[in-house]
Amino acid sequence: MRSGWSIGVPMFVQASAAGAYAYDEQGHRYIDYIMAYGPLLFGHTHRALVTGLDELAGHGFVWGTTHPEEVRLAERIRAHLPVMERMRFVTTGTEAVMSAIRVARAFTKRALILKFAGNYHGHSDFALLNAGASAHTSDASASGIPAGVMHDVIVARYNDLASVDTLLRGRESDLAAIIVEPVVGNMGYVTPVTGFLEGLRERTTRYGALLIFDEVITWLRLGLGGAQAATGVTPDMTTIGKIMGGGVPIAAFGGRADVMGVLAPGGQTFTGGTHGGNPFCVGMAHRVLDVLEAHPEYYEHMRAIGERLADGIRAIFRETGLPYAVVQHESIVDFKFRAGPPTRNYDDALAADKRLYAAYYTAMLERGILLPPSQNEVMFVSTAHTAADIDETLVAMRASLP
Numbered sequence: 001m002r003s004g005w006s007i008g009v010p011m012f013v014q015a016s017a018a019g020a021y022a023y024d025e026q027g028h029r030y031i032d033y034i035m036a037y038g039p040l041l042f043g044h045t046h047r048a049l050v051t052g053l054d055e056l057a058g059h060g061f062v063w064g065t066t067h068p069e070e071v072r073l074a075e076r077i078r079a080h081l082p083v084m085e086r087m088r089f090v091t092t093g094t095e096a097v098m099s100a101i102r103v104a105r106a107f108t109k110r111a112l113i114l115k116f117a118g119n120y121h122g123h124s125d126f127a128l129l130n131a132g133a134s135a136h137t138s139d140a141s142a143s144g145i146p147a148g149v150m151h152d153v154i155v156a157r158y159n160d161l162a163s164v165d166t167l168l169r170g171r172e173s174d175l176a177a178i179i180v181e182p183v184v185g186n187m188g189y190v191t192p193v194t195g196f197l198e199g200l201r202e203r204t205t206r207y208g209a210l211l212i213f214d215e216v217i218t219w220l221r222l223g224l225g226g227a228q229a230a231t232g233v234t235p236d237m238t239t240i241g242k243i244m245g246g247g248v249p250i251a252a253f254g255g256r257a258d259v260m261g262v263l264a265p266g267g268q269t270f271t272g273g274t275h276g277g278n279p280f281c282v283g284m285a286h287r288v289l290d291v292l293e294a295h296p297e298y299y300e301h302m303r304a305i306g307e308r309l310a311d312g313i314r315a316i317f318r319e320t321g322l323p324y325a326v327v328q329h330e331s332i333v334d335f336k337f338r339a340g341p342p343t344r345n346y347d348d349a350l351a352a353d354k355r356l357y358a359a360y361y362t363a364m365l366e367r368g369i370l371l372p373p374s375q376n377e378v379m380f381v382s383t384a385h386t387a388a389d390i391d392e393t394l395v396a397m398r399a400s401l402p
Contacts, residue, residue: 004373006373007354007373007374007375008358009358009361009362012024012365012370017044018044020382020385020386021044022034022370028368029368031368031370031389032370033369033370033371033380033393034370034371034380035380036242037377037380038185038221038380039241039243039245039246041220041221041246041331042246042298042382042383042384043385044384046291048291056283057280059280060279061278061279062275062278062279064274067282069282069283070277072286073277074089076289077244077252080224080225081240083234083235083236083254085255086256086261088254088260089276089277090250090252090275091249091273091276092242092249093122093241094123094127095251096241096251097121097127097214097239097253098124099271100237100253101113102269102271103253103255103260103262103269103271104259105176105177107176107210107258107259108175108176111174112152112153112176113126113153113175113176114168114179115154115180116157116158116346117156117157117158117345118158118184118186118187118190118349119180119214120181121181121214121239125149128143129150154167158180158196158345159192159193159196160196160345161200161203165203168207172207175207176209176210177212177236178212179212179213180214181214182214182215182228183329185217185332185377186217186376188336188376189329189342189343193344198233201234210235210255212235212236212237213226213228213235213239215238215239215240216239216240216251217241219240219241219243220288220292221330221332222329222330224293237253237254237259239252239253240252244285246285246288248280248281249275250281299330303330303331305387305390306328306330306331306332307328309390309393312391312394313326316397323339324336324339325340325343327342327343331382332378333381334378336348337353337356337357337375338352338353349375349376352375359402363399363402367396368396369397
């Protein structure tokens with residue numbers, strides 16, 4: 001993911017960061033649009049997150065016990081994501097998804113999971129089948145994924161309910177859950193077409209299965225209500241990740257109380273982890289929510305900066321006659337080196353020209369702009385990005401586009 005091998009460019013080695021900027025070992029400054037692949041809403045080293053860390057750490061990094069601040073954080077999250085009636089904290093998004101899948105299987109007493117090509121749900125075995133991001137798991141057996149895992153996973157086409165129906169035909173009663181990025185950020189930025197998420201909701205309800213939203217990227221990026229509030233579709237379970245802690249290792253999975261009731265000690269399903277809900281990361285998550293709840297204007301700023309960037313890119317494409325679609329939603333901006341309308345599925349994403357992106361990435365890096373080293377990723381802006389940063393980026397783009 002970080003190495004640059006997928007597009008054949010050298011690895012970027014970072015030495016430090018501040019605000020909207022990354023610095024290499026020679027001290028060169030780069031405007032950073034990776035933002036740790038999304039979780040840095042406030043940019044690097046925001047004072048509200050990095051001030052007073054000694055005091056926070058003074059209570060201990062990990063206790064191995066439940067504590068009041070963990071409970072309070074769960075209550076705050078539930079206020080914004082009401083479907084998370086019960087939740088459990090873990091360390092990473094991968095762990096959150098693994099645990100949610102186990103709970104779904106235990107609750108339904110079924111094994112089959114349906115996911116979508118180009119959606120990234122971490123690096124557990126089931127999640128890597130035709131995954132987005134930089135997973136590149138085209139040959140599952142060569143990637144250490146057992147045949148038994150592949151038997152219990154169906155990979156459908158995103159934004160295509162007919163694909164879901166075809167692949168599920170005859171196995172509807174085996175389905176434990178459908179897991180989906182409600183808005184995708186791992187095969188470029190892809191929005192659900194009208195009726196797609198509603199169709200998944202209807203089908204899981206009809207088949208007695210669960211609908212799981214992977215909001216590791218979208219919760220907080222798309223607002224305090226996440227993608228489920230933006231789309232108006234309510235899942236049964238949700239996974240969220242390190243964005244809640246400003247990038248520190250904290251994640252959670254949760255959902256309806258009856259579904260989460262299968263978890264031990266009340267039920268028979270075990271998930272665990274000493275670091276889950278540790279006091280340091282919980283404290284950081286409270287800080288993030290404190291900032292966002294106190295400063296709703298931060299979302300307005302990020303939206304305006306995202307729009308400025310997207311509009312500027314569109315203007316460049318019009319001037320140069322490049323036939324690429326630019327998409328922007330809140331603080332996410334994306335385009336692909338592929339002619340035609342915006343990406344709607346993984347087939348579209350795979351049709352983008354990697355060689356053109358590699359040349360563009362390298363040229364932008366030489367001009368002080370740090371982009372993700374993979375065309376499956378997107379550009380993230382933060383509260384630290386300024387109009388001047390955007391204008392500098394657009395000047396670099398005009399000179400860098402192949």
